[in-house]
Amino acid sequence: MSSGPVVGDDGVARCPWGSGGGMMQEYHDTEWGTTVEGESAYFERLTLEAFQSGLSWATILRKRPAFREAFAGFDVDAVAAFDDADRARLMADAGIVRNRRKVDATITNAGATVALREAGDVDGLAGLLRSFAPAVGPAPRTVEEVPATSPESLALSKELKRRGFVFVGPTTMHALMEALGLVDTHLLGCHRRGVR
Template identity: 70%
Template sequence: MGPTTGDDGLARCPWGDAAGPMRTYHDLEWGVRLAGESAWFERLTLEAFQSGLSWATILAKRPAFRDAFAGFDVDAVAAFDAGDVERLMADAAIVRNRRKIEATLANARAAVALREDGDDALERLVLAHAPDVPPSPRTTEEQQTTSPESLALSKALKTRGFTFVGPTTMFALMEASGVFDPHLVGCHARGAISRVPR
């Protein structure tokens, strides 16, 4: 299926066609380049939590995730302990998955350690795996869910202590964070990678 035209007359990737939060996310955030460590850490975390769930579920819970994980401040989350894990497991406003919560803490610590390579090391590591030839899907059938680059990124992060960063999750991260333009050819948002991030 190619882009579909919404009630506002704009062509979009089919999943962002209906009016509501998913359309807003599609139009203003998906595929727009991130900036700053906490923004990258937030997206890395939310993509991990999304595994096995719908993005609509995670998007609806994003404000609660931000509250629960100290605004995705890497230093703050890296300092969380076993008591914080139990607090988060009792928080019905987020997705209560112990493995994903513990992975978030481990990833925060890994991100702190990664700063030995510079303050923007996490961002540079992800961007270093951008494809030389970005995908240009015309239909949903042509869209990928993984790539050699996402596999390489997954391996690179795992060697640095990150968890819950499989190649499919990393492909979703690369799409969402504007590592390449994920929109279908013909979608009005294609080419929005250079917009100012939220």
């Protein structure tokens, strides 16, 4: 049985994951698949997608305010300067996901983002991520037709790893590209399809 867009009580068609009301519906309707501005916003999305790996997005979304506080508003320079005391503080913070590998990855990725900016060969993290947006994306009618990876997310993963980023596998990078609106996987018929 396939699952296409769901029409809610408000008469609006949405992707099934965003049709149940509450926080997830709000995120679906106002944020997911929308472009962002600024290095911190891109770094936040990269970080949260890595922390989401193996967990539900609802868990990460509920903890997002705590993540923002714990990681200095995702200020890249501040996070890149985190030391062992910061690592200990983060591992003791019940407001976030306390996973040593993901905490370490965030600090590593902040340093890699600073290096990317300083190299000047691309327009920082934002420019690098945007450069991997496909010319033509998928047009899924059902949840089953939404890809988990793409040639672009695989290429992005390889390039980020080459530049010193970690926890940036092709599935996580595809989710990041979806969240940033670099690839539109809202289902055909969803009211957010084509809106960036």
